[in-house]
Amino acid sequence: MKVASFKQQRNIPGFNLTLGYTLTFLSLIVLIPLLGLFVYSTKLSFHEWEKLLISKQFLLALMLSLSTALISAGLNSFIGLLLAWVLVRYRFPGRKIMDICIDIPFALPTAVAGIALTAIYAQNGPIGYWFSFKIAYTPIGITLALLFVTLPFVVRTLQPVMADLPREQEEAASLLGASPRQIFMHIILPAILPAWLTGFTLAFARAIGEYGSVVFIAGNIPFKTEILPLLIVSKLDQYAYDAAAAIGITMLLIAFILLFLMNTLQRRLNRNINKNN
Template sequence: MFPAPAKRDGVLPGFRLGLGYTLTYLTLLVLIPLGGMILMTGKLSWSDFWGIATAERALASYRVTFGASLAAAAVNALFGLIVAWVLVRYPFPGKRFVDALVDLPFALPTAVAGITLATLYAENGWIGQHLAKFGIKVAFTPLGIVVALIFVTLPFVVRTLQPVIEDIEAEVEEAAASLGATRWQTFTRVLLPGIFPAWLTGFTLAFSRAIGEFGSVIFIAGNMPLISEITPLLIISKLEQYDILGATALAVVMLLISFVMLLVINLLQWWAANRHSKSSEGDAPAEALAPGALAEARP
């Protein structure tokens, strides 16, 4: 009898040491700064904190920040899926160039992106002058904020979906088509359950990135209070006025709202992943189509 091989926990040795480094790293970079920010608000009374958090200018900035972030993440969730699908499934001239172009927002400084977008979408810009003919104003409006956030957050959706789409065999679509499924049924009942968790992850990453975006937004937003002012800019304004407690109060509100929204999205992601894993156990890809759908699809 040969002795059983020693159990290996992973490539990197030392679970306790690795866990210690992980907890220390997260504590220094995340927990201590966030904890200090929350403790700073303890210097404010509840009425003062509530007054700062619910001021008219603050409420307007929340609406602009979270509304524009959700809109940009939703747009990129749709078009990012299309871009990722085209890059994975279809060969075409210049594909490598287009694939590299997706990462441009990662490499381009956000301030440069903001200045460029403001120049292009201004009323006398290359794009803005044509939109102005239809009464559409982009630069220095909340719509300009959405445009800037769409540009910045697109790679998060595309790069999250690409490896998942690459793992889907083309034979899955062929099997569904051979059973009489339409293209829409193939997408919604065969492909979508497999890519939905990654799709939701890309949406979450895009939304999280958009909430904290500053550099590309301030140049195209116009920064008009109650109209196109984002909360990060309002925080900076309070810091410039040496209103440290007011800026901290707004930061805590942003933290709480972001945490709640991300928690809801992560719960949806966990539910979708568990549902897909349970439904895929013992089921062939073609069996993902309901018999009723196949009967409807057959002539």
């Protein structure tokens, strides 16, 4: 009886058909294109791979991509936490408008965002004019563009989790004399930490592969403001498709390793939370 019940839970009506459609769609949209990228990159010999990956241009682009993506994801982790907290816990005039504005980077074409940021933060722009240092065409401008693009990933990941937090535990802790800081550190933070890490990971993964919003404000100066996606486009312009595929594979492996580590950590955190509950 238990075995039959287990099979009924697993083999719901239409399971084989829906699984087939899912695997077909996943293969056509994700797996086969990625496999093609791997196959195309094999046109490079081992010596050519080594020469590409240790070249100064690639290493500088890699360091710039990783550093700006890490900084933007880290900053947005705290900014997104504050925004999600304000939107969930407080009611004030203009709250719905603020909530809608969070999704603007999703709807706005990234190229339009890049043009707008460049026009505003250039040295002759309305905001960049007031700074004694350059923002556009520097790593600061790249980080600014990535902040704009990746902010919704953190906010929209944290917002539903914060909305579902039970207030009873916070009220009980407050009645027992816990300070707001203790309530946040011991009750709220452990509950939202898995979602917080997910938001950070999504923001980082998006930032490391972002192109449209960065291409204008970066200026694409070799060895200075050239990130990996810009390097890929420059290789394509030179008809070096195999080198562009190799750089794409490198970016894919970095993103995969990060997602794997973060998902592993998230599962452990969820397991610990379930044990404590």
